[in-house]
Amino acid sequence: IISAASDSDALKNLYLTEPTAQLIPIWGGTPYSTWQPVMPYVTELKANSAFLPWIAETDAPDWGWLAISRSAPNEVFEHLRSLTQVKMPDGTEVFFRFWDGRHIYPILHGLGEKAGEVMPMFERYLINGRSLEVGPRVVPKVKDWPWWEVPKGLLEGLMAENPSTVIGNMMQWLQEEHADLYFSFPESNLKQKVARF
Structure with a gap:
């Protein structure tokens, strides 16, 4: 592949x-x-x-x-x-x-x-x-x-092991759907908030 x-x-x-x-x-x-x-x-x-x-x-x-x-x-x-x-x-x-x-x-x-x-x-x-x-x-x-x-259990296991994909997807969603919020904070701060969420 x-x-x-x-x-x-x-x-x-x-x-x-x-x-x-x-x-x-x-x-x-x-x-x-x-x-x-x-x-x-x-x-x-x-x-x-x-x-x-x-x-x-x-x-x-x-x-x-x-x-x-x-x-x-x-x-x-x-x-x-x-x-x-x-x-x-x-x-x-x-x-x-x-x-x-x-x-x-x-x-x-x-x-x-x-x-x-x-x-x-x-x-x-x-x-x-x-x-x-x-x-x-x-x-x-x-x-x-x-x-x-x-399977839901697979997703939960993947997110627990490495949440970077979920964080990246949430950051992209914020930028595309809520640009005002996305550009209100430095990206590194926003990423930490998303990771904590």
Whole structure:
């Protein structure tokens, strides 16, 4: 899985090392198919891929990640596309940033054995230098998104472990919806208030 949104130029480096790489845009065929600057892609790499040394050497945590699958590439693509959006415990539909290792590793790790239910087509992962094994699963028929409901306990665990995403989202919401309040305080003070809240 590789992200066009990464500042690491992961796509450029992939094409430099693997000029014949066949990238499949995960949002292809969706209302978001024109979002190339932030598009996640899936591609198949061989064990001797010239891109693997770049992956081993990069310190960019958002470039993407590796996984091992016995599924056909199109089956992997279809299942990933079905995770474009997910349902939060309150029913809100949100984009699922599964292509960004900073976000997906804590989610998969927090799900434990249930990680294989979310992405059953993958057996093992290498995400930002950390491996995770979930074992082989039967890959069910792809469902329309949003089909996965994020467990409330998982969210609570993620927020307790690292509240930075929630704080960032609240800061963005304040800036967009309550600019008067947002610009009334130095950002560092406001961030501390949001964190305490």
